[in-house]
Amino acid sequence: MENLRDHSQKPAYGMASNCAFMIRRAWRDCKGVLSVCAGLVFCGVTASLLELLVVPAILEAVERGAAPGALAVMTGGFTLGMAAVRALRDYLEQNAIFGRVHVRQGLCQDLHLTFCRTSFPHIEDPDYLKRMKKASHCLDSNRDPGEAVWKTMTDLATNVISFVIYLLLLSRVGPWAAGLCAALSAVSYFAGERIRSWRYRHREEEGELRHKRDYVINRSRDLKLAKDIRIFGLVPWLNELYGKYARLLRDFCAQYHRRYLWAGLLDVALAFLRNGAAYGLLIAMALRGELTPAQFVLYFTAVSGFTQWVTGIFAQLTELHRQSLELSALREMADVEEPFRFEDGRPLPVKENHLYQLELRDVSFRYPGAEEDTLSHVNLTIRPGEKLAVVGKNGAGKTTLIKLLCGLYDPTEGQVLLDGEDIRQFNRRDYYRHFSAVFQQFSVLAGTVAENVVQTAGDGADLPRMWDCLERAGVADKIRELPQRENTHLGREVYLDGIDLSGGQMQRLMLARALYKNGPVVVLDEPTAALDPIAERDLYQRYSDLTGRCTSVYISHRLASTRFCDRIILVEGGGIAEEGTHEELLNAGGRYAYLFHIQSKYYQEGEIEDE
Ligand code: ADP
Numbered sequence: 347m348e349n350l351r352d353h354s355q356k357p358a359y360g361m362a363s364n365c366a367f368m369i370r371r372a373w374r375d376c377k378g379v380l381s382v383c384a385g386l387v388f389c390g391v392t393a394s395l396l397e398l399l400v401v402p403a404i405l406e407a408v409e410r411g412a413a414p415g416a417l418a419v420m421t422g423g424f425t426l427g428m429a430a431v432r433a434l435r436d437y438l439e440q441n442a443i444f445g446r447v448h449v450r451q452g453l454c455q456d457l458h459l460t461f462c463r464t465s466f467p468h469i470e471d472p473d474y475l476k477r478m479k480k481a482s483h484c485l486d487s488n489r490d491p492g493e494a495v496w497k498t499m500t501d502l503a504t505n506v507i508s509f510v511i512y513l514l515l516l517s518r519v520g521p522w523a524a525g526l527c528a529a530l531s532a533v534s535y536f537a538g539e540r541i542r543s544w545r546y547r548h549r550e551e552e553g554e555l556r557h558k559r560d561y562v563i564n565r566s567r568d569l570k571l572a573k574d575i576r577i578f579g580l581v582p583w584l585n586e587l588y589g590k591y592a593r594l595l596r597d598f599c600a601q602y603h604r605r606y607l608w609a610g611l612l613d614v615a616l617a618f619l620r621n622g623a624a625y626g627l628l629i630a631m632a633l634r635g636e637l638t639p640a641q642f643v644l645y646f647t648a649v650s651g652f653t654q655w656v657t658g659i660f661a662q663l664t665e666l667h668r669q670s671l672e673l674s675a676l677r678e679m680a681d682v683e684e685p686f687r688f689e690d691g692r693p694l695p696v697k698e699n700h701l702y703q704l705e706l707r708d709v710s711f712r713y714p715g716a717e718e719d720t721l722s723h724v725n726l727t728i729r730p731g732e733k734l735a736v737v738g739k740n741g742a743g744k745t746t747l748i749k750l751l752c753g754l755y756d757p758t759e760g761q762v763l764l765d766g767e768d769i770r771q772f773n774r775r776d777y778y779r780h781f782s783a784v785f786q787q788f789s790v791l792a793g794t795v796a797e798n799v800v801q802t803a804g805d806g807a808d809l810p811r812m813w814d815c816l817e818r819a820g821v822a823d824k825i826r827e828l829p830q831r832e833n834t835h836l837g838r839e840v841y842l843d844g845i846d847l848s849g850g851q852m853q854r855l856m857l858a859r860a861l862y863k864n865g866p867v868v869v870l871d872e873p874t875a876a877l878d879p880i881a882e883r884d885l886y887q888r889y890s891d892l893t894g895r896c897t898s899v900y901i902s903h904r905l906a907s908t909r910f911c912d913r914i915i916l917v918e919g920g921g922i923a924e925e926g927t928h929e930e931l932l933n934a935g936g937r938y939a940y941l942f943h944i945q946s947k948y949y950q951e952g953e954i955e956d957e
Contacts, residue, residue: 357674358681361666364673368495372445375452379445382438383500389435390504393428395511398651400424402644409640442496443488450492453676454485460679465686465774466754471714474682481679484672491669492676498669502662509655512648519631519645523624527649530620531656534613539664541609545602546668552598559591617653624649685756691773694764696780701730702765702866702897704751709760711746719758720746722920731895735908737938738917744901745786747917748871751899753777782865782893784856786872792840795825796832799859815861818892821854853885861892868898883907905942914938 359367372379403424407417461469461478468474485492516524545552565571566584574580625646632642706726712719720743728734728751736744749755750762753769761768769777790798799815800807812832816822828834828845835841847855860868870889886900886907900908908914909928916924916931916938924931924938931938 357671358678359670359674361670364670364677365495365499365666367673367677368449368499371452372449376445376448379442379449379496382442382445383496383503385438386435386442386500387503387507389431389438390500391507391511393431393435394508394651396424396428396431398512398644398647400428401647402640405643406638406640409638446493446496447488450485450488453492454482457482457485457676457679463688464682465684466749467685467714467756468682477675477682478679480672481676484676491672495666495669495673498662498665501658502666505655505658505662509652509659512652512655515648516645516652519628519637523627523645523649524652526627527620527624527652528656530616530623531653532660534616534620535657535660537616538609538613539660541605541612543664544605548598548602552595555591555595555598559588559595562588562591620653621650686753686774687770687772688774691776692771694772694776694780696776696866700866701895702780703730703763704728704867704897705761705763705766706747706750706757707761707763709750709757709762711750711755712758713746719920721750723760724921726915726922728897728899731897732913733890733898733900733911735911735914736899736901736917737903737905737908737914737941738923739941740903742917743920744903744917745871748869748899748901752781752783752869780865780867781869782860782863782867782896783869783871784853784860784889790836790852790855792835792837792844794830794833794835795828795855798836798855799832799862801859801863812858812862815858816855818861819854819858820888821851821858824851824854850881857885857889857892860889866896868893868896869901870899871901872903879904879906886910905938905945916941 369380404417404421407420412420457478464474484490488494513524516527562584566575566588571580575584628637628642628645628649631637632639637645705728706724709721709724709726710719711721724747726747736747738744746755750757753762753774756762756770761770763769764772764777764780796807796809796812799812809832813822816825816832824847825832825834829843835844837846838844868889870886882902882904883906886902887910890898890900890910900911902908905914912927913925914928914931915922918937924934924936926934932942933939
């Protein structure tokens, strides 16, 4: 298991391990990928051998004084053979993509599931998000390592097999011939590679520049910013930012193109030296009569071919190394240590008709990287069946408190207890099943109304129960009016026929969803930004009536909304500043009473008081 914070730059998986991993995946998901690779290697090696042998073989037959008929058969055989091998190679190459895409999609799906299932704190951790982004780059397109690695492995295998065959052939001329070619090819390759790898060594810098430029582009197209762009006249600012990052990126690209040019020139010069020396030696041997014309042609062709295999092997190995780094980043995501226990935790089935008690015992919490605790030494027991209100100004820590209660975060110090037991020991997914929550941001997916209420696609929906929940939430009439009733799509992001509900209708739909889930602990975390105070109070009251004696927590910064609760706590200064019923708190004449009066005055007079 790997600790996220201790993550070092060294990849956890080496090249051989990553190749084996991909082969295992293909064996499991689509064996065709492996047979296509094997076929391509066969075609590659056979085609190069046929090309190498055709001229020397015909020349040798001519030297032997073969009959024209035999020569014609031989030439026809070679031509047919080459055509067949090329046709097979083209066929395999055309079809290779399907299986490879299938394997890549499987990896994408796994990564996607990892992200959806990981402990919640990871989702807000920039380090985790950065690594997730890096891992998913590996699967973005056909050209990325999750798919391109098949071509690299195929080419490498073709090069290695051909290299061995050519090596055996050239060693018949003399060991020096093979050695010389290999050595000069290696020099040429490494010198060029040092220059070419500049871009790879500066990939973080390039990634940063691209990220900044893309950020400006994405924000410019972001619907949420569209109004501000127009009203506040943000275009010149955005344009200036775009120009700046595009210029920096252009300068960066110009730098590596200049280096590539030098690499190309160096390659040409060394190839001239290498082939010149080898050809010179072969010519000298031919002049001394040590080689027949056919042998001369064979070795002459083999020299350039041999160089090509050696260079190919080095190039493929470098490519494989790069791809392997990215594949390692992908695989490492599955190893990131989870702060929460899931399937390895104690099972926690929901008990029917049971009233749960929740407790925060001496809980402190600090967000990663923050300088101060958001909550400090909080003690709070929510008694079975109690309706608790959590109130306080924006930023006081109400949502943080709810995240701790719901098990989305674990406290930095102290414990969260369910019926007296620390929730850390339980399977966290089981724990989540206990909560019917409505949060500030609605999580509506582009799907039908029904799917959004029952939270599943396709079968498995209990329609009578769904309608009952829609009815109780007060949104059933609206849904009946829709063109396709509960099968109408929500939102227009994916479905052109989708509809948009108003803020209030959406609230009620989310309420119906929470009712459908029927979790024994109810949480309402200010899902009412779009509502006026009276509508918010009505919604809270309705929710309270509908959920009966469930253990419930209601959060609001509007104190009038939660006055019906059994107990109200005022969160301030990282802790619980006051607690009691609405009347008790008003009579106490403290902070709650002060804030309540200010808010009442504001709502009555419609003016903003700056306290
Ligand atoms: P409330 O719900 O009362 O408005 P929150 O619990 O959302 O308050 O936030 C309490 C404090 O914690 C705020 O100062 C906020 O800036 C900070 N905070 C909230 N979420 C995060 C986060 N993911 N990372 C860092 N700080 C956060």
